[in-house]
Ligand SMILES: Nc1ncnc2c1ncn2[C@@H]1O[C@H](COP(=O)(O)OP(=O)(O)O)[C@@H](O)[C@H]1O
């Protein structure tokens with residue numbers, strides 16, 4: 210008798226606005242599941258590279274529109290992990306708005322997490338997901354968090370963060386990010402809150418038993 214095949218990976222999508230707490234939810238969920246059991250794809254790493262543009266032009270790109278992402282590569286990588294194959298996830302540099310030279314090998318694992326503002330946007334990606342989460346945090350809180358983070362970690366000035374927020378982040382959130390909440394199985398209010406995280410972690414554990 211041939212040995213039983215392992216069950217297919219359990220794929221989780223984690224979406225929500227910029228600064229909603231997606232990375233925090235993801236980090237805590239990965240800790241709860243056990244990092245060795247999780248393959249993590251971060252959608253931010255799948256921004257298109259734009260070597261043909263000058264630095265000034267790249268800083269004017271609308272990074273909150275779906276067209277800013279390399280969906281073909283993201284679909285290819287999620288499919289590969291789903292089939293048990295490792296992928297070379299690109300690395301994105303927010304300070305230069307460029308894909309870095311190096312990539313990171315993401316090994317296949319029984320749980321796959323895709324996290325990003327538009328993680329629930331693409332139907333082909335959604336079809337692979339067994340659990341879809343939307344992290345829901347008020348816009349004013351998300352803006353304050355983004356302001357602090359982009360100045361501290363992404364090399365931006367206050368004026369740049371405010372201008373980008375008004376020109377693209379806010380309108381694209383309303384047009385593309387917010388509507389994906391209807392695809393979610395679970396909406397996490399107030400970002401990474403303990404009861405919601407415990408429920409989600411218990412669901413993942415039950416599905417893997
Ligand atoms: N529940 C929370 N309470 C307070 N601060 C939080 C909470 N969740 C996230 N943060 C903080 O807000 C900022 C943005 O969170 P992050 O998880 O990076 O959001 P996202 O990945 O959605 O952009 C980070 O500095 C993080 O530490």
Ligand SMILES: O=c1ccn([C@@H]2O[C@H](COP(=O)(O)O)[C@@H](O)[C@H]2O)c(=O)[nH]1
Nearest residue numbers: 226227228253256272273303306326378
């Ligand atoms: O070159 C870039 C690429 C993206 N952004 C912004 O990043 C956020 C998404 O990241 P979160 O970690 O979810 O906040 C998106 O809103 C883009 O506006 C950027 O500023 N520059």
